[in-house]
Amino acid sequence: MVERRKVLIGAAVVGGAAAVGAGTGAAEADASHDTLPVDKVVRTTCSPNCTGSCGQLAFVRDGRVVKIQQAADYPDKAYNPRGCMKGLSYLQQIHGDDRIMTPLIRTGTRGSGEFREATWDEALDRVAAELKRIGTTYGYDSIHVFGQVPGSGYLHKGANYRAAALLGMTHGTSFDFNGDLPMGMPITFGVQNAEHEAKDWANTRFALVVGANPLETRIPDAKFLLDAADAGAQIVVVDPTFSSTAAKADTWLRIEPGTDAAFALGVVNHVLASGLGDLDFVRTYSDAALLVRTDTGRRLREADLRSGGDPNRYVVWDAAAGAAAVIGTDRLGMPAGVSAALDGTYQIRTADGAVVACEPGWAAVSREVAKWTPEHAAEVCGASAEMIRRVAVAYATAEPAMIMMGGGTNHWFHGDMAGRAFALLATVTGNIGRSGGGFSVYVGQYKVRLDPSQWYNAAGKKAKIVPSVYFAYGPTPTMHPDVPYPKAGYKALFCTFANMFVQSADVNRLMRTVDGLDLVVVLDHQMTDTVKHADVVLPVASWYEKTDLTATPLHPFLQLQQAAIEPVGESRTELDIWRELVRRIAPEQASYMDVSEDDAVRLLLAASNVAGGPTEGITLEQLKEGPVRLRVPDPDIPFGDQIRNLTPFPPKQFPAPIEKLREFVPTGRIEFYKDDARFISAGETVPTYLTPHDDSVSDPARYPLRFLTPHSKWRIHSTYANNPWMREIHGDRAQVFMNPADADARGIRDDHAVEVFNERGSFVAWAVVDEAHKEGSVTVFEGWWPGQFARGRGVNELTSSEVNPIHEVHFVANMWSPSTGWKDCRCEVRRVS
DSSP: OOOTTBOOOGGGHHHHHHHHHHTSOOOOOOTTSSSOOBSEEEEEEOOSSSSOOOEEEEEEETTEEEEEEEOOOOSSGGGOSOOOHHHHTTHHHHTSTTBOOSOEEEOSSTTSOOEEEOOHHHHHHHHHHHHHHHHHHHOGGGEEEEEOOGGGOHHHHHHHHHHHHHHTOEEOOSTTTTTOOOTHHHHHHSSSOOOOOGGGGGGOSEEEEESOOHHHHSTTTHHHHHHHHHTTOEEEEEOSSOOHHHHTSSEEEOOOTTOHHHHHHHHHHHHHHTTOOOHHHHHHHBSTTSEEETTTSOBOBHHHHSTTOOTTOEEEEETTTTEEEEEOSSSSSOOTTOOBOSSOOEEEEOTTSOEEEEEEHHHHHHHHHHHOOHHHHHHHHOSOHHHHHHHHHHHHHSSSEEEEEOHHHHSSTTHHHHHHHHHHHHHHTTOTTSTTOOEEEOOOSOOOOSOOHHHHOBTTBOOEEOOHHHHHHOOOTTOOTTSOOOTTOOOEEEEESOOTTTSSTTHHHHHHHHHTOSEEEEEESBOOHHHHTOSEEEEBOOTTSSOEEEOOSSSOEEEEEOOSSOOSTTOBOHHHHHHHHHHHHOGGGGGGGOOOHHHHHHHHHHTTOSTTOTTTTOOHHHHHHSOEEOSOOSSOOTTHHHHHHOOOSOOOOSSSOHHHHHTTSTTSSBOSSOOSHHHHHHTOSSOOOOOOGGGGTSOTTTSOEEEEOOOOTTOBTTBTTTOHHHHHHHTTSOEEEEOHHHHHHTTOOTTOEEEEEETTEEEEEEEEEOTTSOTTEEEOOTTOOGGGSSBSSOGGGTOOOOOOGGGGSSOBTTTBSOOOOTTOOEEEEEEOO
16 A cells, blocks of 8 residues: 555556555655645455455545546456446445435334434444344344345455354355356256366357347456457357447347247258267266166166166267166266267166167257247247348357356346257357357356355354345245255344345245335445335445455356455444354354454465465465466366366366265256156256246236346446435336337327336336337346336336246255346336326
């Protein structure tokens, strides 16, 4: 840092950033320079719920952050600089009018925003007494702790987990609750998600961008996609909307919302029909050759063939020997000398003497793909058959080729099917596990890059994890039995740093749950509408006022947040608050929360600081000097070990035990045929296209328009919606984008007030008539605050919270768990006065 009243010369700031991070000083000037002097400059990290994780310099004068600037000090210069205008504007949040300065206790009805100020002791005593009463009466598991994704702050979000473990409260989930969990990934690869680091985009020769708008939602990393284009790569964008990314593409394909799987299957069909598929790759790394019984739909196992056979060993048909051959799950590929068939039907005698017909799983995949000719796919998705063919040939012949999938494709009830279809495309072309290739889903800063167990767990206890969809809307008949849903139901919510009552699907349904709670406690630093529904509000330090540890899927650097200023007003950190609450509720457990921020970081680093571990040799002291690359390959791409060394799927992912992940893909291979009973009964054993779920819930005649809610470039979800700089840019009022044909049919013009509604709710905002948006759809960028609408709580009055039973076949929190389908939604629009 630069000490008191020294000045960074403007032209030297970027060059001095690395020096600041390295503690070796920075350029100085005397007080006569035009730049006002500052007391210090602190290297820290911008940490909203986005995937940027951008290093920043905070310029401090008189205890206030007066300027934020990109640090540009990454050892890998490809990542310098990184940031966006939202991050640079954050000082407006730190010192803005909506900043909560003291603890508050509700005096009016919930939602009225009527509070009185309270001392910390009064507020903490009140919360502790209520939590203790509820815990004693109903069980502590009836208290739901909710916070947003841990990657944006392992330390303080980890404090939530640690306290929940000590007291026996249930902790919620966010990656799935946000709809971001790409269920096609655990179904196919056995992993939560697996994406290439952003700089690897520049290595591709063909980028197929589906349902993603990285030029607006991945601003720090969008340059890598443009670098690929400059180097000659083709960029094809598949999106119902003419987005900023589509404007930079070689080709834009406008498809019907929710039909991405049909498009993908049409491309796969033509790749295979043209002889451009790599079937040896498919045979080596996937389950394609494993035999499936045609009578039951289940895989044939060694236990079927002989008494005492292993149920975890599978069977292929060796075409060379003309006989069945048993293979294990300890290595990919085939045993020496075995030539595994990918088609045909074979009569196999089982241990009980019966003869059953079996076929390779690839036969079922091939039958489904054969239905999806480019012509049939075009009928469903709206892209022309000719363009589907052209994309298929261009993608299959480029080496390497990547698929980038975003929330526009993932956030559907059947988003898992779209993921499975695009994973199939990447696999049949041999693009898995190679630089510049891959199938990557970029949604949310979910990624736990290290083993957090020594911090998240305490006293030999782990927090009970319940998907927040069950807290919000209740358990389903198909909820997995491993979910520890409380017997007494839920009685309290402890919500930390999350605008839950605005940013949850089907929010009116959630609010009915909230109305029945005994206690709602909200920790935040901004006066959001969620805060206004709290019984007790506890003011929390922003990320410029505390120490934390951050990471992201987009780049491989571990970074510290470092406090630039003291907490504003009477704000405290989450760790400080939990320390006091645990001391009041369970004094015998208090010592486990009596940990400094520095020691918590050391605990976070410790479990993975082993040979080959991601934090091997990384220390707190190094992190205080600047960003440190995790011990991962360069470039960091998924499944490299599987492809190079034939290591079985899935790779290790934190924080789940590898044994649980192996249950997702028991063959140890990329799985395109799923033989679980629920997949079989649902007719979802192989990738296919299924019509949007809301078509069966909302009457298409009554609600003829698709309702799309993409991310905005001016907000990170609802963060920054109240930022003065951002409000000046986006106009501070919610907009409803409509195609001219739809607007004309309803007598709607620009700036008309319009009501958007369905059976779940409604809101009123202002129309923008724009050909960039597809006929038959309505687009409202999510994240507006309710006060920026003319009426209503916002977009999530309309969105769906339906749970897909396929997402309940297994349960590992945030990894195989119900992922909400926000985009799977119908509506109607009418002009109002």
